[in-house]
Amino acid sequence: MTDSTDIGPQVLRTDPTPNTGATSAIASMAYRDSEVEDLINAVTEPTNTATLTTWTEGRAEGLFKPNLGEAFCQAVLKRTLGAGRKPLVPSYxxxxxxxxxxxxxxxxIRKVRDRRLTWISLVFGLLFLPGAALWLAAYLVGGEGKDRNRQALRVAIQVLTVIVAAALLWRYHGTGGLWGWYLQLMIPLPVVGWFLARRVCLDTAxxxxxxxxxxxxxxxxxPKTSGAVPMGPEDKKAENLRKQLAAIAAEQDTNIAHYAGPKGILGMGRRYASWSxxxxxxxxxxxxxxxxxxxxxVIRRMEERLRLLTRSPLAEGGIPSVQVEHWIISAIGEGADEISRPVGPDMDGTRMRAHAVQNIANRQIFGNGPRHYLGTxxxxxxxxxVVTLNTTVTALGPSLRVEVTGHAxxxxxxLFTKKPKPPEIEVAKTxxxxxxxxxxxxLINSAAEVVRLAVRAPFTHFEWSVGLLGWLGGTLKLPEPFGLRSAWAxxxxxxxxxADDAIRVSVPxxxxxxxxxxxxxxxxxVALDRFQTRSNLISAEMQxxxxxxADEYDAS
Structure with a gap:
């Protein structure tokens, strides 16, 4: 029996795919260096998630707060690759x-930077801790704010530090022995370390x-994921990561979806129209x-017709990228914080087998139970x-109902498509x-940023310290149920x-x-006259x- 999550060798695709823009835009968030609040403010109205993207404050954000890229990577990787993770909403x-x-x-990339910063901190910070602590106090007390009193306090502490350094050099100048040299270098060497750390931070930026x-x-x-390539049979960590990535790719191909009331179908969006x-x-x-x-x-005949939408009597009239899929959709609560998929002989990994899909489509479902939809x-x-037109066929007594619903x-x-721009300032001409x-x-124009990265660096090397770093600096909480595409829509x-495209494509x-x-x-x-008349009326209404x-009913 083979592992269902192992999808085998990967072949590089050279044909263009229609969803590279959204993929690149979301992936670019991993490399951002702006404030986390930019993301929080940008996604204040998600279309189909139970909760908002939120920020949990840390106990020492002044020194340990992550930037947007760091918080985004940590949150996404923990949610998608963490132990015992919940299923993901498909990212159509x-x-x-x-x-x-x-x-x-x-x-x-950041871990390579943090390893260098850790060595610099050990040599120029820990070994000369009294001087480094004095400079750090100047940063912590004064801060980087624009308040004049705090700026004046920071300048005063920095001047005091320079005076102490000058006094030590004058007092122990020419004094032999290790202790004399240590006292002379205790203040200036942390400054040298700061310049080296700034160089490392600038290169990484x-x-x-x-x-x-x-x-x-x-x-x-x-993307280069060398950590997902096992170097041998004993490289269990890389093999585990490879299987996790393969499982995510397989999970994306599921034909199980979930309806969350007014929030619509998770991953497809809210329902914007319905025709019966x-x-x-x-x-x-x-x-x-x-x-x-x-x-x-009926559904099989509809599927044949829908697959012909790529053709047209006109040379350029065919609809490109038509994807027709049989979906099994279950209802969950509007405030549900997770989704689940059925297990058993009817499932092939994350997909329901064709015979089970057909059985659900033919079954008389009036009440609780999953529903079959033919999605275009x-x-x-x-x-x-992403526009999805779902067609469902149901029979109740002598009545046959064909309903088409549009989801967008x-x-x-x-924010996701904002390109990088170096910081600028306006100054008077000479x-x-x-x-x-x-x-x-x-790109690194603040002493505070260098201090922040240098202080955070030792906490990024060990898995046990990641939680401590989040406790100190704060954590980004992703909306649940979570989908990498739907969470930010x-x-x-x-x-x-x-809007025009969504409305126009529903007609054909x-x-x-x-x-x-x-x-x-x-x-x-079957007598066709009443069905024909009703079809003509609906077609006229769609003009x-x-x-x-369509998901909100005024029944008060």
Whole structure:
């Protein structure tokens, strides 16, 4: 018996994929160096998650608070690769494995920097602890704020430190012995260490910015996950990581989805429209009864029609990237914080087998139980817009109902597509002082950032210290149920072109579903006139269709 999570050798794809834009935008967050609050403020209105992305404050954020990239990587890797993790919401419109691999690469880049900073801290900080503590006190007391009193206090402490250094040099100048040399070097050497640490931090900042910019411009290399390549049969850590990444790729291919009430289908977004055709099954002509058929007979005919949407009488009229899939959707509570998938002989890994899907489609479900939907999905705008048209066929008594519902997952906030830009400042010109000029600053232009990275560095080497670092600096809490694409989605209706695409594509899908139904019914001796009339009315109504809150009912 083979491991269902082992998907075997990976082949490099050279064909273009429609969801590289959203994947690159999300992955670029792993390399950011801005404040965590930027992400919190950008995703204040997620479309289909139970809770918001939140920040848990640490006990010593002044020294240990992570930046956006550090907090994002830690939160995502813990949620996706951590022990005993919950199932992930499928990321339609993105490739979660690539995003996670970029998080691993960004984390490895920072670990290389932290190893160098740790050695610098040991040599220039721990060995000369009294002097380093004095400089650190100047930073902690004065801080980096704009308050004049705090700035004045910081300057006073720094001046005092220089005076102490000068006094020690004068007092012990020419004094022999190790103790005399130590007292003379105790104050200046931590400053030398700071300059070396700043150089290391600056080099790493340039590397992270290059990765960030390359992802958004489409010129960057793919993620390098050397830690997922076992070097031998004893390399259990790499083998475990390889299997975890393979499991995430397999989990993305699931055909099990979850409906969370007004939050819509997790991963697909809220329902923005619904069209129903519901008529009685009457025998045609003078026949006394119809020929029996199953729901799945109608669904199979619809699937054939929907797959032909890529064709058109016009040369450029076909709809690109049509994905038709059978989904089994279960209802969960609006505030549920996790999802689950069925297990047993009906499952093949994360996918339900075809015979089980067909059984659910044919089963008379009126009440509790999973439902079958034939989904037609379009990944547009490089993954920034995901439109899903779900078709369901049900029979209750003599009535046959065909319902098509539209779901839309909107674009990522502007923060995700923001390209790196070096910090700038406006200063007066040298001779024409009444005019301003823009000067670019180094990526690391603050003493506080160097101190923060140097203090955090020793805590990033061991797994047991990661929790302590989060307790000290704070942690980013991801929304649950969590999906790497759905967690950051915004509303698609703020972009007129995206809204137009979502509305337009629903028309050919609905007409294809109706055409398949009208083609099958005469073969089963069903009277077609009422179905035909109802189909024409719905088709006419769609001429002026517009998005609505179809998941919210005003029944008060």
């Amino acid at each position: 419109g993105a490739q979660p494995r690539i995003i996670i691999e970029h998080c691993l690469e960004a984390q490895e 340039h590397t992270l910015h290059d990765r960030w910019g390359g992802l958004l411009e489409g010129t960057g290399p793919g 055709l519901d008529e009685n099954l009457n025998a045609a002509g003078e026949l006394e009864e119809i020929r029996p058929f199953h729901n799945f007979d 999905q379009f990944v547009l705008w490089e993954g920034q817009l 997952l909107g674009p990522l906030p502007a 001779f024409r002082f009444w005019e301003k000029r823009t000067v670019q600053l180094p 915004s509303k698609p209706w703020n972009n007129r072109f995206m 899908v609905l007409r294809a579903a109706h055409a398949a139904l009208l083609e099958l019914l005469p073969e089963q001796d 002026s269709s517009r998005p609505s809150k």
